[in-house]
Amino acid sequence: MDLNYPPEAEAFRKEIRSWLEENLPQGWFEPGFRQSDDERKEFNRTWIEKLFAGGWICAGWPVEYGGKGLSILQQVVLNEEFAKAGAPMRADFFGDTLVGPTILQWGTEEQKQEFIPGILQGKIAWCQGFSEPNSGSDLASLKTSAVLDGDEWVINGQKVWTTQAQYADYVFLMCRTDPNAPQHAGISYLLVPMHQEGVEVRPITQVDGSAEFNEVFFTNARCPKGNVVGGVNNGWKVAMTTLGFERGSSSTTGYRRFLKEWEAIVEETKRVKRNDDLRVRDNLVKSWQKVKIMEINGYRTLTDSLNNTHDAALLGACNKMFWSEMHRATMDLAIDILGMEGQILTGKGNEVSTTPGMGRGRADYPVSELQAFFFFSRSETIWGGTAEIQRNIIGERALGLPKEPKAQTV
Numbered sequence: 178m179d180l181n182y183p184p185e186a187e188a189f190r191k192e193i194r195s196w197l198e199e200n201l202p203q204g205w206f207e208p209g210f211r212q213s214d215d216e217r218k219e220f221n222r223t224w225i226e227k228l229f230a231g232g233w234i235c236a237g238w239p240v241e242y243g244g245k246g247l248s249i250l251q252q253v254v255l256n257e258e259f260a261k262a263g264a265p266m267r268a269d270f271f272g273d274t275l276v277g278p279t280i281l282q283w284g285t286e287e288q289k290q291e292f293i294p295g296i297l298q299g300k301i302a303w304c305q306g307f308s309e310p311n312s313g314s315d316l317a318s319l320k321t322s323a324v325l326d327g328d329e330w331v332i333n334g335q336k337v338w339t340t341q342a343q344y345a346d347y348v349f350l351m352c353r354t355d356p357n358a359p360q361h362a363g364i365s366y367l368l369v370p371m372h373q374e375g376v377e378v379r380p381i382t383q384v385d386g387s388a389e390f391n392e393v394f395f396t397n398a399r400c401p402k403g404n405v406v407g408g409v410n411n412g413w414k415v416a417m418t419t420l421g422f423e424r425g426s427s428s429t430t431g432y433r434r435f436l437k438e439w440e441a442i443v444e445e446t447k448r449v450k451r452n453d454d455l456r457v458r459d460n461l462v463k464s465w466q467k468v469k470i471m472e473i474n475g476y477r478t479l480t481d482s483l484n485n486t487h488d489a490a491l492l493g494a495c496n497k498m499f500w501s502e503m504h505r506a507t508m509d510l511a512i513d514i515l516g517m518e519g520q521i522l523t524g525k526g527n528e529v530s531t532t533p534g535m536g537r538g539r540a541d542y543p544v545s546e547l548q549a550f551f552f553f554s555r556s557e558t559i560w561g562g563t564a565e566i567q568r569n570i571i572g573e574r575a576l577g578l579p580k581e582p583k584a585q586t587v
Contacts (some may be wrong), residue, residue, distance in 0.1 A: 283407035306350035323352035364411035498567035
């Protein structure tokens, strides 16, 4: 792990910082800076235009497809400077981070010309159709089928935990296209329009009132024959590429949201006058130590990527298991510190969280932001590969233990 960036990376850092200072609102970097609701709305409207004009949206993409062709290290520096400044980067996570890079790597030229401009300009919203009711961690057992009918695929099946499906224009969908092939070999990766007959979206309301997850039902839904990415029955390999894009350029900034939460918990500890409680102080120090370990693990992941040492899957399993379990423990600590106050509703109702991914509370169930984090942390050891699955990966690939035995069917 090398924490010293080369001179050219630091020169690029100064360029980004100068751009931010020139384009962010006056006073942005001053302590206590606040915007009114109207100012924030206007900022959000104009900021995307400035990002696009500066070329910072999807800046790692090839120049011929609208990016800047930044290297991995340059992308890391870009993310770090935006994170330090607290400046938003246009993040349609599924389009910018997952399906867009996948199309660039695996797609045909026709697919790139059709979809990349819309992703880059934010004109196409996406969702991810991987998990099914009985195929979550064991994704290769998926049952959703796609059968070729002339020039179209006919799709039948169900997906679940499909984030933002109610707003999406397209879903990148894993389907079984050869039921007679081995599990991993009979899957294809399709780009399917959501706004059509045969696609039904049912939001799943969570305990805090948000409903970003959905069930999606496909009943004779269709998509063009040419919307297969990476070739028919090669979807497993393509999907693993997609999942790999979740890590890399954000490896050294991911810990920051946990650090901000920790700082918020410290402030709450002072407010409820529990900052002299030695047990609470000890647990806060332990939580801070784990945030720092996450930061160090991010640099390890970056080093692996830069050196092309191909340990990403193992590092990803270790990191995912670590941060998800750490976050659950930290949020348990937060609610414990709040005591009985943590058991009552202290939010304002229908207030949009300032933290991406936290959704929106209902007027009749107004959770505070920390309460929303607590609820959301319950799911983090499950989605993206359960903690149990991550332990299997570590045990088998790092420790050389025998593979987990398959369940026997009767």
